[in-house]
């Protein structure tokens with residue numbers, strides 16, 4: 540079996556999961572290089588990795604480059620993805636920089652793996668909240684069609700990376716230490732000796748603000764759910780509207796998803812479709828208080844759904860509650876699954 544020279548760019552929240560997943564899934568690696576801004580040794584799951592400072596020449600000889608660095612103009616992907624491609628690598632990128640470009644496949648392998656073949660050097664991983672939603676609706680979409688989606692997300696701090704996880708931890712300790720004082724005042728940020736990664740206090744709080752505010756006062760995260768879903772399904776006729784909310788959870792994004800199907804489907808049949816979908820697991824037993832929770836989904840590979848129920852007033856309307864580990868299926872796992880399909884192409 541052929542083995543591949545693989546590199547991982549970034550060793551933050553997603554990059555660390557990538558290193559774990561490559562090992563767990565026995566990806567056929569001949570050599571593994573790890574790049575970040577700063578050189579150092581890190582230990583992940585009992586293995587020590589030598590992290591090298593990123594440079595264009597570091598991509599010499601790399602077959603597959605898994606990018607989990609920063610986004611944006613000066614981010615890792617914009618600066619180095621083309622350097623990697625120039626040297627012969629295929630880039631699988633976790634950020635949003637290339638997702639909506641025409642010649643870049645946007646892939647959830649369970650749904651549109653065939654798109655991988657048309658890559659021109661870059662394959663994009665969708666946004667974490669999009670991946671779990673499209674996988675949860677996919678079996679229904681392909682069987683009876685979907686004309687409308689209304690989704691509210693409840694997204695974990697780790698969705699913003701390791702600095703936000705630290706912000707949640709520190710704020711929680713600080714607030715518990717000085718509870719009576721803090722409770723009377725929202726101005727707590729001054730007492731924290733690090734740069735907050737989030738626009739509001741995260742501990743004991745939620746806020747409807749993920750990304751920047753854009754058209755019609757929707758946030759960039761909300762638009763990602765619309766535009767990326769249209770691209771992945773190859774169907775821009777579905778009416779999608781989202782409210783994305785950050786919650787004081789470490790890892791695991793939750794979503795309340797409302798769908799209106801095109802054709803009629805009995806509830807039991809819809810549940811049956813969900814339970815047969817690869818990568819999806821139904822946890823739905825109200826009498827046992829059983830439904831997916833982020834604390835149970837952290838570290839798991841599946842996307843979980845529960846609370847599946849009919850809208851009593853709207854024909855063909857259903858609600859689903861969906862939870863997934865944003866660092867795994869929402870990012871690192873989906874990227875490694877793309878790499879697994881790529882080497883089979």
Ligand SMILES: NC(=O)c1ccc[n+]([C@@H]2O[C@H](COP(=O)([O-])OP(=O)(O)OC[C@H]3O[C@@H](n4cnc5c(N)ncnc54)[C@H](OP(=O)(O)O)[C@@H]3O)[C@@H](O)[C@H]2O)c1
Nearest residue numbers: 549550551552553575576577607608615633634698700701
């Ligand atoms: N977190 C999620 O749930 C999630 C989900 C889907 C997609 N994503 C995307 O995945 C990417 C990584 O996110 P994250 O949450 O892991 O972020 P993070 O925890 O903040 O980690 C960022 C990593 O990128 C490295 N880095 C920053 N600038 C770089 C550069 N110019 N060149 C090389 N490396 C650079 C950092 O290096 P140092 O360690 O040396 O500082 C760090 O290791 C982002 O594009 C994000 O949008 C994240």
